[in-house]
Amino acid sequence: MKKLALTAALVLAASPSLAISRYNPMSMTCQSARAAIHNQGAVIFRWTSPRGLPLYDRYVRNSRYCDANEYAEWKNIPTRDDRSCPVLNCQSIDNLDGMFFIPNHSL
Secondary structure: OHHHHHHHHHHHHHOOOOOOEEEOHHHOOHHHHHHHHHHHOEEEEEEEOOOOOEEEEEEEOEHHHOOOOEEEEEEEEOOOOOOOEEEEEEEEHHHHOOOOOOOOOEO
């Protein structure tokens, strides 16, 4: 039994981490922020608002990285070189207000 527990612990420790990467977009250019999203599929950006409040959210490459009841929609975030860098963010399908189709945006 001890061997089984030790083997399971070693397998879990050796498996790759599924944690999502976190970045500060204010230290990145718009191009590098978009590249990080594209390369990893999904990232979390965290920065401080002009009023001093912490802001963060998850940004994705396309709708495949969203939950089943969400889709990827364009949102602008601040970066070091651009105050309105366009990236994709998951939004609820309920926000579509009766649209016939779900947008299929991709970064």
